[in-house]
Amino acid sequence: xxxxxxxxxxxxxQEKDQEAFRWLVQIHQGKIYTYCYRLFWNxxxxxxxxxxxxxxxxxxxxxxxxxxxxxxxxxKIAYHHCLNELRxxxxxxxxxxxxxxxxEVAAVSAEEIVQDKVFSEPIAKILEKLTLEERNLLxxxxxxxxxxxxxxxxxxxxxxxxxxxxxxxxxxVRNMITESEENLYAETYSLP
Amino acid sequence: MRKHTLSHEExxxxxxxxxxxxDHLDIASKVMHRLNENKRSKxxxxxxxxxSVVLSAVTILFVGSxxxxxxxxxxxxxxxxxxxxxxxxLQPNSYAVTRFGVTAQPSKQEQAxxxxxxxxxxxxxxxxxxxxxxxxxxxxxxxxxxxxxxxxPFSAWDAFQQEVTHRNAPAFEYPAELPAxxxxxxxxxxxxxxxxxxxxxxxxELKAGTKKSGEKAIVKEVPLExxxxxxxxxxxxxxxxxxxxxxxTGRKRTFVSQQAEVELVQAGxxxxxxxxxxxxxxxxxxxxxxxxxxxxxxxxxxxxxSKLTKEELLAIAKGVKK
Numbered sequence: 001x002x003x004x005x006x007x008x009x010x011x012x013x014q015e016k017d018q019e020a021f022r023w024l025v026q027i028h029q030g031k032i033y034t035y036c037y038r039l040f041w042n043x044x045x046x047x048x049x050x051x052x053x054x055x056x057x058x059x060x061x062x063x064x065x066x067x068x069x070x071x072x073x074x075x076k077i078a079y080h081h082c083l084n085e086l087r088x089x090x091x092x093x094x095x096x097x098x099x100x101x102x103x104e105v106a107a108v109s110a111e112e113i114v115q116d117k118v119f120s121e122p123i124a125k126i127l128e129k130l131t132l133e134e135r136n137l138l139x140x141x142x143x144x145x146x147x148x149x150x151x152x153x154x155x156x157x158x159x160x161x162x163x164x165x166x167x168x169x170x171x172x173v174r175n176m177i178t179e180s181e182e183n184l185y186a187e188t189y190s191l192p
Numbered sequence: 193m194r195k196h197t198l199s200h201e202e203x204x205x206x207x208x209x210x211x212x213x214x215d216h217l218d219i220a221s222k223v224m225h226r227l228n229e230n231k232r233s234k235x236x237x238x239x240x241x242x243x244s245v246v247l248s249a250v251t252i253l254f255v256g257s258x259x260x261x262x263x264x265x266x267x268x269x270x271x272x273x274x275x276x277x278x279x280x281x282l283q284p285n286s287y288a289v290t291r292f293g294v295t296a297q298p299s300k301q302e303q304a305x306x307x308x309x310x311x312x313x314x315x316x317x318x319x320x321x322x323x324x325x326x327x328x329x330x331x332x333x334x335x336x337x338x339x340x341x342x343x344x345p346f347s348a349w350d351a352f353q354q355e356v357t358h359r360n361a362p363a364f365e366y367p368a369e370l371p372a373x374x375x376x377x378x379x380x381x382x383x384x385x386x387x388x389x390x391x392x393x394x395x396x397e398l399k400a401g402t403k404k405s406g407e408k409a410i411v412k413e414v415p416l417e418x419x420x421x422x423x424x425x426x427x428x429x430x431x432x433x434x435x436x437x438x439x440x441t442g443r444k445r446t447f448v449s450q451q452a453e454v455e456l457v458q459a460g461x462x463x464x465x466x467x468x469x470x471x472x473x474x475x476x477x478x479x480x481x482x483x484x485x486x487x488x489x490x491x492x493x494x495x496x497x498s499k500l501t502k503e504e505l506l507a508i509a510k511g512v513k514k
Binding site for chain 2: 018029030033034037038044047048050051054055056058059060084088119120123124127138141142143145147170173174
């Protein structure tokens with residue numbers, strides 16, 4: 001029988017029970033991995049991120065208060081980690097010219113990333129055009145099926161704000177889908 | 193059970209998502225292994241940090257201009273056939289390009305921002321890390337906080353070796369035979385910034401600080417990790433130089449420009465990748481499996497104007513030993 005999450009947390013924090021923490025990771029790793037994968041579009045990056053996220057969870061587990069949902073608390077850590085990581089990598093790409101030709105010390109390459117196929121065409125092309133924050137909202141809402149309340153809790157915004165942002169995003173995506181379909185139609189019927 | 197009803201567009205998007213395989217995942221074992229390793233090394237909270245940039249001495253692999261498609265993957269494998277390290281040519285539709293907008297040149301705004309960060313980072317003393325925040329939205333629209341670590345340079349081999357011992361750096365291997373005329377010029381023992389997972393608090397503090405003070409840039413001192421993760425050495429013969437580095441890393445890939453010449457070669461007893469493009473030549477190899485916390489990436493590189501030949505570079509690589 002699967003142990004109660006709160007009980008696992010209590011054992012991990014109060015009794016320093018590593019097996020309890022292992023179970024917590026085991027139970028949640030799949031969901032957090034798919035969330036990260038859909039943000040990174042890269043399996044290796046996603047796996048690395050999940051490891052880092054659970055290391056952070058271990059360090060902060062004592063701060064978790066049972067008044068909030070553990071899942072939302074976990075997603076909050078995952079959300080901040082992924083966004084920070086993606087922003088840092090984005091910036092690293094831009095740094096290259098400035099530091100090029102300097103001496104090398106344990107250089108980290110932000111380019112050690114390969115795009116995997118996470119969405120089929122033409123949706124992939126549409127999603128590529130969204131910002132990180134927009135893609136995150138979409139992933140949380142559509143794939144993780146979070147409510148606006150949970151999404152607000154995770155990204156640290158009021159439920160109403162999240163709802164408004166999401167509605168704007170939905171309209172944007174709808175227009176992009178329509179535009180993409182129209183282009184496809186035009187291409188199909190303009191063939192000689 | 194579904195928590196809410198999806199609209200038509202949402203369903204369209206959901207249907208286009210390809211299945212994600214999770215059966216292979218064993219994050220729990222890896223996390224527990226790392227936690228136990230950290231405990232053993234009495235450095236419990238020193239977990240691997242998000243990437244930090246060593247400003248004083250770093251080359252971020254430069255992939256060059258991306259103008260056409262080119263596909264190429266070169267892999268180093270172990271006896272069991274598992275891939276240990278891969279070089280891949282970057283394509284214009286690759287993740288780095290489409291997602292992060294890799295371009296040959298940063299935009300004016302990005303260049304101005306990086307110039308500003310670089311200017312601030314010059315004042316960070318050696319042996320110290322820092323978090324830098326520039327609030328000007330025209331320079332830094334994403335509000336990024338930049339972490340830097342300045343390493344202490346050692347210009348004598350003995351002093352460098354003392355530092356290696358004193359700081360208990362991992363037992364890396366070093367070039368044993370140098371080409372005629374080359375000698376040690378400068379070395380660093382490198383550590384990452386130790387943010388201890390407090391990035392959010394650090395960033396909030398910096399942002400609050402600039403709001404209050406109205407400063408154009410704010411810098412917060414961040415300690416460096418006690419345990420070094422790498423070493424880097426420059427060897428020189430007059431103006432001619434080559435660089436050597438060894439670093440603990442889980443990194444499994446390197447990217448090369450589409451024009452690069454890549455070849456699998458031998459570095460002593462291990463397989464290595466030889467890469468030549470218009471930036472110069474380099475040889476890279478790894479020691480240790482993916483799960484090994486001491487997995488080390490070794491690199492030897494020379495700039496394009498170096499007098500060293502490919503054969504000489506490979507001879508240095510072959511002579512790297514403990």
